Amino acid sequence: MKIVVIGGTGLIGSKTVSILRHGAHEVIAASPKNGVNSITGEGLKEVMAGAQVVIDLANSPSFEEKGGAGILRNLRPQPARGRGRSGVRHHVALSIVAIDRTDNGYFRAKVAQEKLIEAAGIPYTIIRATQFMEFLGGIAASSADGNVVRLPPCLFQPIAADDIAPIVAEVALAAPRNGIVDIAGPERAPFNEIIARYLKAVGDPREVVSDPEARYSAAGSRNSRSCSLGEARLGRIGLDEWLRRSKASA
Secondary structure: OOOEEEEEOHHHHHHHHHHHHOOOEEEEEEOOOHOOOOOOOOOHHHOOOOOOOEOOOOOOOOHHHHHHHHHHHHHHHOOOOOOOOOOEEEEEEEEEEEHOOOOOOHHHHHHHHHHHHHOOOOOOEEEEOEEHHHHHHHHHHHEEEEEEEOOOOOOOOOOOOOHHHHHHHHHHHHOOOEEEEEEEEOEOOOOOOHHHHHHHHHOOOOEEEEEOOOOOOOOOOOOOOOOOOOOOOOOOOHHHHHHHHHHHHH
C-alpha cells in the first residue's frame, strides 16, 4: 500500500514515517526538502499518483488565514475517476482541539480544511490534538513579560510527539472513521502549573502566573489547543516522563 505523508520530515511526520516503514508499505515522506511543496503544489501531483492513504501533517509557515487556506487548496484529494483507478482510500489530517471555538485566522483555515475533507467524498479521519509538549518552551517565551510568564486561567493537557505519531500511524492503517478523533496527553492541570513545572525542570527561574488578561497562541487567541473536549484518546507519556526522555536525548 502506498502511503504519502505530507509534512513527512517534520516533528510528527518523521516519527510517523518511521513507524509506518516497519510495515509492508511504500511510505513517501513528502516535504519541500524532497521537492514537494504543499503550498505551491510543486511535486504534489507526482507524489500522490497511486497513493491509497494520504496523511496530512503539514504546517503553514504563516499563522494568517490565507496561509492555511493555501495548504488545504493543494492538499484536498480528488475522488477517483475511471474504471480500475483506486484513488485515495483514506485521508488522515492532523488538526487542533477547540479550533471551532476561536476567531484566530489560522485556526479558521484549519476548520475550513476540515470541512473540505468532509465534503470531498473520500473516506477520512481527522485527528484533533492538544498542544505538543515539544512547544512548551516556545509558549513560555511568547507569554513572557520580563521575568514573569503570564498565562490564561484554563486547563492544559499537552501531548508528546512520541504519543501522537503512533496514533496517527494506527489511524491511517485502520478503517476511516469519517469523523473526528480527539487526542490529548494523560495529565490535565492548570496551564500555569504545567509551564511552571517545565521551566523548573529546565532551570529557568522565571515566575509563572495565571492572568485572566493573558492571551495564548501565536496569534493571540484565548483557550485554544488547551485541553480536549469530551471523550478523548489519551497518550501514555506524562510531563515528567517526557522531561526525563528529553534530558536523556539532549
